[in-house]
Amino acid sequence: MSSGSARLVDHLDKGASLGGDAPCLVCDGETWTYDEVVGITHRVAGALHAHGVGPGAKVAVLSANDPVAFATVLGISRAGAVWCPVNPRNEAAENRELLDLFDCSALVFTAAYADLVDAIRGDLPAITTLVCLDGEVGWALTWEAFLATGPAAGPNEVVDVVPDDDLAMLVGTGGTTGRPKGVMLTRTNLETMTALTLMSYPWPTLPARPTYLALAPLTHAAGVLCFPVLASGGSIVVMRAPDVGGFLARIAEHRVTHTFLPPTLVYMVLDHPDAAATDLSSLECFWYGAAPMSTRRLTDALERGWPMAQLFGQTEAxxxxxxxxxxxHYDADGAIATARLSSAGRPTPLVTVGLMDDGGRLLAPGERGEIVVRGSLVMRGYYRDEAATAEASAYGWHHTGDIGFLDEEGFLHIVDRAKDMVITGGFNVYSTEVEQALMAHPAVADCAVVGLPDEKWGERLTAVLQLRAGAEGSLGSAVDVAEVQAFVRARIGSVKTPKQVEVWADLPRSKVGKVLKTEIKKQLGSTGG
Incomplete structure (x- = not known):
């Protein structure tokens, strides 16, 4: 592999070249300048090398949102090692499996997860370096002791490595459909992502700088969106824990220009009592993604003047x-582009998107098929899993597992995950279309549609609803359920109307907030509905 692509830490160094005394990381009233963060990364790289962790080694970081943990990630990059983000919401066994799969030799963690690490470290003999960022644990190095093992603070070319191998990150898939896989993301992949972000969305130019608010986990989408901010010399305001009121307050306080939330958190922001009175005028880009969003709630945000900006991708791209x-999000006359809101936008300039049938034939615009992609955004493959890599890259394209189509304007519409399509009475029903219709009902906060085995229909279209606050009593009877069914039927017809409707207090979700339809099916199956 060529070593020409930018390392993760090169984004930081680019930002530092625009002014080392500018704020880089901000959290709970404390600020780290670019020069200070650069200094941390050199010390981390030196300490890693002192412990034998060099180019190509795998280093895991287990932490909630934390500025020092994120600076450590950049230090891992400077050492030429590979960042392995570990989700702190995972169960201990899942994290043990991932760390073993990734061949990690070092693990950096915060004290809040010491018990989790202690429970699995005995099963991970390859991990020879354990570092606690913010406390004392008898079997791990303290942060200060770890840094002291390396050279003195300051630039040190010996540990400022550009490895020959392009690998930058190993990221675990969700593991909701079986054993998790390790996605190999290269420096080229992430450099492409940064370039696409900078060319696709509103972005200030010097002397103005972006300010990015990270409430969503830095181990997920919120983390990789930091790299274009760093390259622009912007500041990253880190929230240690989800707090919708605090999120709104920080936008106003720090004059935030960019932020990202998954749809479920966008809904919470829309419904928060402080939302209407908070000054959000500094926002230039309010990203949403990671799951389908209700067009009704998206319209709510647009009517408030929020600069909503969708992105569609997956761990592998x-x-x-x-x-x-x-x-x-608007037509030429300034009206909300209602018909476009259910789309995922247009394919980006450096990515080729196609629709493919099961036989590998590319389909014409308007035809529905699996969304397949090519380009420098696509992962190298799955770590130590040649069979899965070959399956995902069949016919020379990366297969996303999403079903969609391209409309006459070139907008990509995702109609479902391939595994979530329901065949009922001989008809293909896409669950996302039904979910959009349900989300248009004023009492519904969130929902999921699945197919359950049925002797008559093959699969029985079943909806599980989570209600908005104050609506809990409005759907408690069979009459109310019938009203919801009539509401959906009037919009998309009887074939796509759920034959079974359940109301749950909460929908089961993955560690990153996605609704777990497999868990819903399991619960409905065990209770008989």
Whole structure:
């Protein structure tokens, strides 16, 4: 592999070249300048090398949102090692499996997860370096002791490595459909993602700088969106824990220009009592993604003047397969582009998107098929899993597992995950279309549609609803359920109307907030509905 692509830490160094005394990381009233963060990364790289962790080694970081943990990630890059983000919401066994799969030799963690690490470290003999960022644990190095093992603070070319191998990150898939896989993301992949972000959305130019608010986990989409911010010399405001009121307050306080939330958190922001009174005028780009969004709630946000900006990608092709910047949410006359809101935007300039049938034939615009992509955004493959890599890259394209189509304007519409399509009475029903119809009902906060085995229909279209606050009593009877069914039937017809409707207090979700339809099917199956 060529070593010409930018390392993760090169984004930081680029930002530092624009002014080392500018704020880089901000959290709970404390600020780290670019020069200070650069200094941390050199010390981390030196300490890693002192412990025998050099180019190509795998280093895991287990932490909630934390500025020092994120600076450590950049230090891992400077050492030429590979960043392995570990989700702190995972169960201990899942994290043990991932760390073993990734061949990690070092693990950096915060004290809040010491018990989790202690429970699995005995099963991970390859991990020879354990570092606690913010406390004392008898079997791990303290942060200060770890840094002291390396050379003195300051630039040190010996540990500022550009490895020959392009690998930058190993990221675990969700593991919701079986054993998790390790996605190999290269420096080229992430450099492409950064370039697409900068060319696709509103972005200030010097002397103005972006300010990015990270409430969503830095181990997920919120983390990789930091790299274009760093390259622009912007500041990253880190929230240690989800707090919708605090999120709104920080936008106003720090004059935030960019932020990202998954749809479920966008809904919470829309419904928060402080939302209407908070000054959000500094926002240039309010990204949403990672799951389908209700067009009704998206319209709510647009009517408030929020600069909504969609992104569509997946771990294997991060973030930027297609984009819908704020301007694309409106027609030429300034009216909200209602018909376009259910799309995932247009394919980005450096990604080729196609629709493919099961036999590998590319389909014409308007035809529905699996969304397949090619380009420098696409992962190298799955770590130590040649069979899965070959399956995902059949016919020379990366297979996303999503079903969709391209409309006459070139907008990509995702109609379902291939595994979530329901065949009922001989008809193909896409669950996302039904979910959009249900989300248009004023009492519904969130929902999921699945197919359950049925002797008559083959699969029985079943909806599980999570209600908005204050609506809990409005759907408690069979009459109310019938009203919801009539509401959906009037919009998309009887074939796509759920034959079974359940109301649950909460929908089961993955560690990153996605609704777990497999768990819903399991619960409905065990209770008989």
């Amino acid at each position: 991060p973030m930027m397969i297609s984009v819908m910047p704020p301007a694309d």
